[in-house]
Amino acid sequence: MNEIVLAADLGGTNLRMAAVDSDGKVLYRTGIETPRSENHKPIVASLIQLAIACREATKKDASVTAFGVAVPAIINTCGKIFNAPNLPELNGLEFSSAIASKIGVQVIVENDATAAAIGENWMGASRDFGSSICVTLGTGVGGGIVIDGKPLRGIDGTAGEIGHICVEPDGVKCGCGSFGCLEQYSSASAITRMAVELRDRYPKSLLRNKTGLGPLDIFNAGKSGDALAIEVFRRVGYYLGIAFAGLVNVLNPEVIVIGGGASAGWELFIDEVLYEIRKRAFKQPAERVRVVRAELGDDAGILGAARLALGK
Numbered sequence: 001m002n003e004i005v006l007a008a009d010l011g012g013t014n015l016r017m018a019a020v021d022s023d024g025k026v027l028y029r030t031g032i033e034t035p036r037s038e039n040h041k042p043i044v045a046s047l048i049q050l051a052i053a054c055r056e057a058t059k060k061d062a063s064v065t066a067f068g069v070a071v072p073a074i075i076n077t078c079g080k081i082f083n084a085p086n087l088p089e090l091n092g093l094e095f096s097s098a099i100a101s102k103i104g105v106q107v108i109v110e111n112d113a114t115a116a117a118i119g120e121n122w123m124g125a126s127r128d129f130g131s132s133i134c135v136t137l138g139t140g141v142g143g144g145i146v147i148d149g150k151p152l153r154g155i156d157g158t159a160g161e162i163g164h165i166c167v168e169p170d171g172v173k174c175g176c177g178s179f180g181c182l183e184q185y186s187s188a189s190a191i192t193r194m195a196v197e198l199r200d201r202y203p204k205s206l207l208r209n210k211t212g213l214g215p216l217d218i219f220n221a222g223k224s225g226d227a228l229a230i231e232v233f234r235r236v237g238y239y240l241g242i243a244f245a246g247l248v249n250v251l252n253p254e255v256i257v258i259g260g261g262a263s264a265g266w267e268l269f270i271d272e273v274l275y276e277i278r279k280r281a282f283k284q285p286a287e288r289v290r291v292v293r294a295e296l297g298d299d300a301g302i303l304g305a306a307r308l309a310l311g312k
């Protein structure tokens with residue numbers, strides 16, 4: 001009989017939970033909107049409640065052996081939350097021990113972007129590769145790194161913050177306190193901001209007078225040939241390519257995986273990404289590295305958390 005683990009992806013908006021077997025098959029899934037409060041109790045209570053529901057739903061198959069949780073936070077090696085910018089009520093929480101005592105199995109907690117990289121490396125776009133980088137273009141830009149099959153966490157658990165690589169030294173102020181971070185030029189929110197900043201230069205653009213502009217509008221306009229939208233996504237690719245060229249020189253990865261909502265604009269930015277990598281990085285690693293689209297969508301974090309719980 002297969003081993004079964006519980007896996008959760010705790011996001012700022014949604015909390016997803018699944019029971020997953022050792023082949024990476026999702027046996028049962030459930031989820032709710034992330035309950036928000038001034039303290040961590042509603043989130044912890046919901047995680048426990050959903051975990052128990054998943055365990056009950058699959059108890060005929062096998063008993064659950066561990067629980068992996070992906071969290072949008074910097075986490076130390078003992079499972080304590082250092083900093084969760086989007087869920088500040090979790091700051092300082094001894095996450096693993098808060099949940100393990102109620103579930104009765106070991107709880108492994110991991111940064112969500114690193115979990116997504118592990119998930120893609122197990123069941124998704126980088127599954128045939130030992131060394132991969134996974135970048136998620138969402139509200140922010142998340143990054144996870146797997147080297148020789150092992151996640152790179154760093155001594156403080158802060159490694160992989162690709163979204164905060166500087167690509168424009170005197171650029172837009174970032175939430176992290178620095179300036180010109182990749183996140184300010186390649187996230188979904190950056191795409192909207194850049195379109196608004198540039199639209200006076202494009203009087204014929206379909207987007208010029210549109211209210212409530214969002215990344216999907218800009219992507220759709222780009223697909224139909226709108227010059228403003230094409231320029232916005234060219235810039236996304238330019239800045240991603242600068243950051244990737246540095247990563248290629250430092251880490252020599254086999255593959256870079258791009259996921260997240262803003263990766264929908266792939267066909268509008270990928271040529272620029274590849275151009276900048278080849279222009280800037282050393283020839284051999286630049287020619288080797290593949291840049292591919294993520295395959296697991298919203299399941300990347302869950303499957304990464306499951307893989308950690310399986311101890312693979």
Ligand SMILES: [Zn+2]
Pocket residue numbers: 163164174175176177178179181183
């Ligand atoms: Zn930053």
